[in-house]
Amino acid sequence: DEAGNVVSAATLSDTISANSSKLYTQANNDDLPSGFNGSVVILSDQPVAAIAVQEARNAANKVYQGTYSGFAADRAADKFYAPTVMKAFYGFTTEISVQNASSTNVDVSIAYAGGYADSFTELKPGQVIRFDNSATPGMPSAYIGGAVITATGGNIVAVVNQNNVAALQQQTYEGFSAAASGQELFVPVLMRSFYGFNTSVQVQNVGAGSTDVTIHYSNGTSKSATLATNGASTLFTQGNDASLPAGWIGSARITSTTENVIAVANQQNVGTGKASSYNAFAASATGFVGPNVMKNFYGFNTSVQVQNVGATATCTATFSNGTSQSSPSLAQYGTHLFTQSNNAALGTSFIGSVSLDCGGQPFVAIVNQDGPAGVGDNAMSYNAIPDVP
DSSP: TTOOOOOGGOOOHHHHTTTTOOOOGGOOOTTSOOOOOOOOOOOOOOOOOEEEEEEEEOTTOOOOEEEEEEGGGOOBSSSEEEEEEEEHHHHHHHEEEEEEEESOEEEEEETTTTTTEEEEEOOOOEEEEEEEEEGGTOOOOTTEEEEEEEEEEEEEEEEEEEEETTTEEEEEOOOOOOGGGEEEEEEEEESSBTTEEEEEEEEEEEESSSSEEEOOOOOTTTEEEEOOSOOOOOEESTTTTTSSTTEEEEEEEEEEEOOOEEEEEEETTTTTEEEEEEEOOOBBBEEEEEEEEESBBBBEEEEEEEOSSSSSOEEEEEETSOOOOEEOBBBHHHHHHHHEEGGGGSSSSSSEEHHHOOOOOOOEEEEEEOOTTSSSSSSSEEEEOOOOO
């Protein structure tokens, strides 16, 4: 719970079949108190992957939602980076949730670009503390910058919610450890005026010195910027980039000349109010899983975008009902979109999971979840999770 005490009565024990998934909703767990605001630790005797879905509703029953991937234990670290932190920036303010992933208490401090800071002492094992940047001391309105989150005495994980309460929008991404940074990043989905969607990519320098970064779009164009210091960031916007045609959907590769960088991709449709975010990938894999995919499940559909980063390959999506789909042959950095809404093999009202491979070649993948129009921001994105060998 919020105080870091385990709610033993609410603990669930269950069995999940191989390559299958189950959905656990906190709203109908009667052993959690009303108003519960806490965290969860998942333990299993086999490797598992998990995502979390957050949902809020206003008095008019309009919804905003965000999704993020759960952290395997080996992703915990004593330092995390958040490339996009905001306070009243075009209506968006961030909230940073930090969870203690160690077996002893830790102290947490956050250093923001511009000299602002937050801290919390004696965070218990498994406990979460949420830093609301609307209350960060001295941080001015219209602020946008990056942050470094440091733990003393153990390891942590972190998630960032980008909230626009007035517009009823939420964009959620996972914090980055140093292991999630690199001099080459992969961004599977970017858009310019694609069915009303535009994207932007915030890139942050996490190295010690200056570096030049370039975003290479899949249509052959590119843009560059210099990030002078550790913590410096830049925003590449696709919606006003004339080198990208209207109606464009594609991907990108980000390169840095001398230092490691991280990046977050934001997707937004101003007309419908839908918005979501995902993390750029520093590491590819030869297999990924998506714990949640849907076809017309309470009006929700998903799509899975793969980006091949190896030699020419054909990628396959295998769903938990035993059916599969294959892409055409993809050249290096080529992409393919698997859409579940028009996949007849999934039947109606399908909810399940997906396993992805590209014939042994390395790739990256994200999952976009999209709900019915007119009920608020129910667009969500999450990074697919690397499969175990």
